[in-house]
Amino acid sequence: MSELEKIINECLGEEPPYCQAACPLHIDVQGYIKMVREGRYDEALRIIMGVLPFPGIMGRICTHPCESACRRKDLDEALAIAYLKRAAGDYGTADKPPAGGEEKGKRVAIVGGGPAGIMAAYDLRKMGYRVTIFEALSCLGGMLASAIPDFRLSGDLVQEELGVIERLGVEIKLNTRVGDDIAFSRLRESFDAVIIATGAPLSRKLNIEGSTMQGVLWGLDFLTAVKAGKAPKTDGRVVVIGGGNVAVDAARSALRLGAKEVAIVYRRTREEMPAISGEIEQALEEGISLETSWAPGRILGNDGKVTGMEFMRSIQTSRGENPAGPVLDDTMIKRADCDTVILAIGQQTDLSWLDSAGTVTTGEGSIRADNTTLQTPDKAIFACGDVVTGPKSAVDALAAGRSAAISVDRYLRGLDLTQDRDAERQRASRLVVSIEGYEKKKRCPMPALDVEARRRNFREVETGFSRELAQSEAGRCLECQCKTCIRDCEFLKDLNETPGTLARKLSDGLFRVDRRLAYRCNICDLCKRNCAKGLSLGDMFMEIRQAMVKEGLGPLPEHQFVKRDQDFSTSDKFALVHCDPGSERCEHIFFPGCGLSGYSPELVIKTYEHLRRYLPNTGLILGCCGGPTRFLGNEPRFREILSMLIAEVKALGNAELIVACPDCYHTFRHCAPDLRIRPVSGILVEHDLPVEALSGEKQVFSLHDSCKARWEPEWQDSVRALIRKLGYEIEEVENSRDKTRCCGLGGMAPYADPELAAVNIRKRADEFGHDILTYCASCREALSAHKPALHVLDLIFNPDWRSTKTNPQKTGKARRDNQARLKQTVQERYHS
Ligand SMILES: Cc1cc2nc3c(=O)[nH]c(=O)nc-3n(C[C@H](O)[C@H](O)[C@H](O)COP(=O)(O)OP(=O)(O)OC[C@H]3O[C@@H](n4cnc5c(N)ncnc54)[C@H](O)[C@@H]3O)c2cc1C
Ligand code: SF4
Ligand code: SF4
Ligand code: SF4
Incomplete structure (x- = not known):
């Protein structure tokens, strides 16, 4: 891929x-x-x-x-x-609430005005459908209005916010129980689509001994009575059975109604209680006690009236281990005295009102709706919310209402209901x-x-x-996102696109319209280093550059200079293969590359001579690895240059290449893996250094790692060891080693966007507090625009480095002159 x-x-x-x-x-x-x-x-x-x-x-x-x-x-x-x-x-x-969309002339009936039905109505009305909600109670809101106690959610607030539904133009028929006041089959006939959103309004029954006695209440019935102001008396000791919101709300309501003592008893652990944990905490603050891992056994009574309750110890309570319910130990029994028992162990649906039940319900009495589309076997009937899932939560019901609205809209417009529905699902982020x-x-x-x-x-x-x-x-929000690659790259910041979007646009041919784009990247791999998925925009832009060259769109006219330099480096004016006179094979080959040769022929010669002192029979190849051509995207020409070089190495006996430039090293590593290569600093540090190079002064240098050495610990370590061996100290900036930033020249980017390059060079130079040391000649040249800068070889072989550190960057001509002078020196010194 x-x-x-x-x-x-x-x-x-x-x-x-x-x-x-x-x-x-x-x-x-x-x-x-x-x-x-x-x-x-x-x-x-x-x-x-x-x-x-x-x-x-x-x-x-x-x-x-x-x-x-x-x-x-x-x-x-x-x-x-x-x-x-x-x-x-x-x-x-x-x-103001949004206006209803353009009228579509179709009618949708919604049975049930709880969160699921309301959300479906809201969305469908916005789309332009004529929507009617049929609600059995005297107000909208479902459980929010009829069961959740005022101390958590006031009825006034619910009605105030739900007012938006009416203002939007949804027709609302309150006090209308479908099944009693109007037959479901009539709705089915007179509306284009029907949504069933009737929730789970029945308290789930628990058939234990004593459950029909006076003083036994059912959680949901109790709460709806409280909300309606018709609460039964609960002024004695109250035991609430259950661990969900209904149980905790019932316990807190009983306390407010005058109960002397209230205890919640739950059969699993506290961690497994489905109630909102903040609500549990508030209940405890209010003095309600909580007993966990006790399951209801039987309700005790006298004269048909509750006097207490018996519990059995639950063991292995975990839902994962025992989804059906905890294992009970009937030898461990506990009793509690009480006057009221509120059983709040869940709710269930009531579909008794559905006259055409068979088509849309299962044998067990639940709705048959498709998981994704919420459509039932009768294609014009949809269902959402607790009536489908069993008791869940308001936000789940709202989301289901929204999905139902999408499906109804598609159904009424004759569209595919299943296409692209994944985005609606709740899921885990991949961030x-x-x-x-x-x-x-x-x-x-x-x-x-x-x-x-x-x-x-x-x-x-x-x-x-x-x-x-x-x-x-x-202010505590971490603003989670993955644009890590963009954070540190001025080029990507300027593009202001996520890499995914950018890649899609490039794949659609953006590079044909914006020919500069791919050439503005430094190919520095910092994005890859920062990306948790290891994605490399540099590699992507390289692919684009190659495609552009194939189509005749790249490189840019500005790259003529690079081509001229490259042609020079591979021409007779500079290229040279040298072996010790009389010998045809070498043990090692020094390869300074075109960068160091253009920067300082003296450094090349002195380094070479020093290497030969310790490594006799070391040859020298002057030339170019082809990197610049590669970065322009001209892969065929690059392969030509590289093959010539590989042939020369072969001719000298496949000796190990001692490489002086991280760029060349990177090129060999990736494109000629059979070559044996080592960084020159790795060799130098293993042997004695010239005595005159050893420093007595305590000077500190800021070290810049080349971006091409980002993944090369041997380079990084050996350079540091070398500098310390010379007696200097190093300032390690935060962005060093694999976190290093490009000097600004990488990837031939300055030719495509000189302004961006200037920003990058300044940004990098500003990170350093001392004179800068580099181990790439091009980096030295770039950074010298803002601070004194040296190549590490300067410290060893250039006695005048204190004055040359402020020398400006060389022109292309000066570099080519240096390369030619180097070749001449080698020929005169070793072959005349
Ligand atoms: C006490 C309690 C506390 C809760 N606390 C929370 C909480 O803190 N957070 C949370 O997210 N969720 C909570 N929930 C759950 C949440 O309220 C429900 O999951 C949600 O209301 C379900 O929405 P729904 O639209 O599917 O059903 P409902 O809210 O039950 O609405 C269904 C509506 O349909 C009407 N209806 C039923 N049959 C007919 C018929 N035949 N004709 C006409 N109308 C009919 C009903 O009157 C009702 O208005 C709580 C539930 C309860 C009971
Ligand atoms: S962005 Fe992150 S930290 Fe902020 S709320 Fe979302 S997940 Fe929590
Ligand atoms: S390779 Fe470097 S310049 Fe190019 S996008 Fe990545 S970080 Fe930015
Ligand atoms: S390229 Fe990597 S770091 Fe950048 S946005 Fe994509 S996943 Fe995140």
Whole structure:
């Protein structure tokens, strides 16, 4: 697979953050948190309202799967995402509700006005359908309005936010129970599509001994009665059985209604309780006790009235081990005295009202709806929310309502219902975001009423973040994203595209329109080093350059200079193969490359002579590895140059090449893996150095690693060892070794974008506090524009380095003159 294809397939640049991927509605959590952090509450609210028109409701009761997925939880604690949504609702001003879309002339009936039905109605109305909700109760909201107690979610707030549905033009028929007040079959006939969203309104029954006695209540029935102001008396000792939100809400409601003592008993562990954990904590604060790993045995009574309850110990409670229920030890029995038992062990659906049940229900009485499209076997009937899944959560119901609306729209327009539905699913983000280097900071606790102030009333317990608290909490967001490659690259920053998008555009032929683009990259591999997937934009741009050369689109006219230099380096004016006179084979071959030769012929000669002192029978090849041609994308010409060189090495007995330039080294490593190569610094450090080069002074140099040596620890280590052996100290900048940054000249980029190159050169030079040492002649030349700079060989073989360190970069002509002078010197010295 080409690098371009790999980037298209694997780049995570557009991957949503963990929170957003886990949110069933995929709200841009990071986006609104950023707005809250900046105190821009209207904008925060606008982001939320674009997806979810009920921020106040969901800011209070959402089960927030986003928080369970939040990356910050691996550092300290998850962001308080739901509370920040509430803050956006509290302090932001919403735009007017969106207008209904262009009328489509089709009618959709929705049975049930809970979250699932409401969301479907909202979306379908926005699309232009005429929507009617049939709701059995006297208000919209389903469980949110009829069961969740006011101390968590006030009925007024629910009605205020749901008002948007009516304002949008949805027809609402309250107090209309389908099955009783209107037959389902009539809806089916008179509407173009029907959505069933009737929830799970029945308390699940537990047939244990004593469950019909006076004083036994059922969780959901109890809560709906409380909400309707018709609560039964619960002023004695109350035991609540269950571990979900219904159980905890029932316990807290009983306490507020005057119960003396309230205990929640759950058959599994606390960690396995499905209730929102913050709610459990508040219940405990309020004095409710919690007994876990005890399962209900029987209810005890006297004269048909509850007096207590018996429990059995549960062992192996884990849901994973025993999905059907924990294993019970009936030898371990415990009793509790009580006057009321509230059984809150779950809810179930009620489909008794469905007159055409057979077609859309299973034998067990649940709806048969496709997992993805939510369509039932009757193609005009859809179902969503708790009625399909069993009791889940409000956000799941909202998301299901949205999916149902998409399906109904497609069905009514005769489109494929199944295409591209994956994005709707809740999923785990593929991001790989490091938490290293972040300071720990605890999550801001939600301000709440004192325990005393909440005891005997239904006032809302959580009072909401102040603006300051919200902004401080929002500041904890790690802004998870994968644009790591872009962060450190001026070129990618300037492009302002994710690599995936860029690769797709290039694949669609962008390089034919923007011929400069691929040549602006330094091919420095920093992006690859920073990318968790190891993707290399440099490799991708190399592929593009090659494709451009094939199509006659590359290189650019500005690259004529490179071509001239390259032709010179491979011509008789510079190229030379030298072996000790009288010998045809060498033990080693010194290969200074065209860069060092153009920089200083003296350094080449002196280095060569020094090497021969320790490694007799070392030859010398003057020439070019072909790197510049390769970087221009001219692969055939590059292969020609490289093959000539390989043939020369072969002719000298396949000796080991002692390479003086990291660029050449990189080229050989990747394109001629059979060549035996070693960096010159690795050889030099193993032998004595000229005595006059050893320093008595304590000078510090800033060391610049060449980007082509990024993956070459032998180069990096041996250069450092060499500098220390000479007696100097090294300033290691943060971006060194594999994190090094390009000097700005890499990849022939300056010819395509001189301004960008100037920015890169300055940026790199500014990282250094001392005179700069490099081990690549081109890097030395680039960085000398801003700071005194030397090649490490200068310190050994150039006695005048103190004055030459400020020499400006050589022109192309000066470099070619030096190369020619070097060849002449070699010929005169060894062959005359
Ligand atoms: C006490 C309690 C606390 C909860 N706490 C939370 C919480 O903190 N966070 C959270 O996310 N979730 C919570 N939930 C769960 C959440 O409320 C539900 O998952 C969600 O309301 C399901 O939405 P729905 O639209 O599928 O069904 P419902 O909300 O049940 O709505 C169904 C609607 O259909 C109507 N209906 C039924 N039959 C007919 C008919 N034949 N004709 C006309 N109308 C009909 C009902 O009256 C109801 O209004 C809680 C549930 C309960 C009971
Ligand atoms: S680092 Fe860059 S190339 Fe790599 S996955 Fe992230 S965005 Fe894509
Ligand atoms: S840290 Fe911020 S962006 Fe990352 S998952 Fe958490 S809320 Fe989302
Ligand atoms: S300049 Fe370097 S870091 Fe930037 S895209 Fe090119 S290879 Fe990657």
